[in-house]
Amino acid sequence: MRKNEPAPQSAGNPADKNFVASLQKGLEVLTCFGRQHARLTVSEVARLTHGSPASARRSLLTLRTLGYLDGDGKRFWMLPKALLVAHAYLASRAAPSLAQPLLDALSERTRESASLGKLLEDDVIIIARSTARRSLSTGLGIGSRLPAYCSALGRVLLASLSPDEAERRVRTMPRRVLTARTVHEADEVLALVVRCREEGYAGSDGELELGVRSMAVPVYDRTGATVAAMSIAVRAERMEMAEFREAFLPALRRARNTLAGRLSPE
Template identity: 40%
Template structure:
């Protein structure tokens, strides 16, 4: 006698996993839907501008559409406006890139920023005295952004760093300082969303280890990152405090690991960084 299996006896099949959805910059604009004061067209233009990078200095409308998540029509209108105003252009009529006039935007920031204006001469004085490279950065989202920088010829890194450059906070000394002094709720939000990509074999790639490293930064008052961003690159950073006691920026020293031992960084250079941070903090009062 054959047994008939009832529907309820049939093993339920496991639901297939939904494909991962790649978040695009344009998707973030949905949060402002219904806000009458939010200029969506301006936001779209800024998204297009930020899509151009050192790795992708020129792109077609289609490529920009894919990268930003904006429609081709929206990208075309943004590029048309930017081209008319002299901020972008296309040499061959199809591949667009930014134009030198875009530098006026960054100049407007550095010229109007007390922090950036005050930091540059301090860094230049240290660089002239110590013959090393120094930088000042602030936190923007999950990245650090360079707002002042000096370099010496012997410091060579794979990434071309300059004012406006961005690097991930989790694997840089300046990022560790800025993360360590975040309000607890902000830090937890960051740790919940950050993707800890190994840049080298030394990069911290677990939240527990990163949390421990940040706790150590608060304990010692500085961050030392040894070849986690790039092999051969070692860096040291300290916080810059506003009069309110809030950490608003960070100063760092970077150099080749073989010629810059950890002990030297902690004993010879750390006092200079702390003095510079204190000096810069005075300008914020």
């Protein structure tokens, strides 16, 4: 697998005079909502964002005034205007729009779900996805996050980092046991990352959800740098992991190669 050094971190530095801490807090509040946190109180938002209730309340009320949230005096929830933030990314970046027809074709040909993801802190965020008729119970969609240590997408993207950076990330990230099959010990995860670096693909067998197998490959731009990962998932009862790999890895790599030929450096 071709390697790609990690991009410089862009985490906010409060000591920087150009850093707007209130904007950071507002964005953290906006992105703490989700499937399991659809309606939140001020105290719940403060806990999820690791901030004070007073700060959470100011951000919530500001976002409500701007039309991104609504509330009933106790709980707050998202409004459609929040989609403008996601749409701005999807409309302005080439990878999602170029990948979507390829994911659709791959999903139609295999009758399975296919995704494109990028590394985001300790997770992978899905930036394009095509869902097959055999839908998975994980309910993934664009914007969903998967833990990097136990997902096929995540292991591919960790393998694209330098060995030192990959080890640093794995050892410092939270690694919860999600199922009885989840590989979570740091040394075991790192061994799978090394294997992915050598073989050019990664798998995850029931680690995120029992009964679901997934496989991923790196996506390169025209310079050979890894810019994303592409995956396909299958229900365990349909085929064993070895059969899954033999049946779908060539098609996954063909879709990846087609996308790579269209991607300019970011």
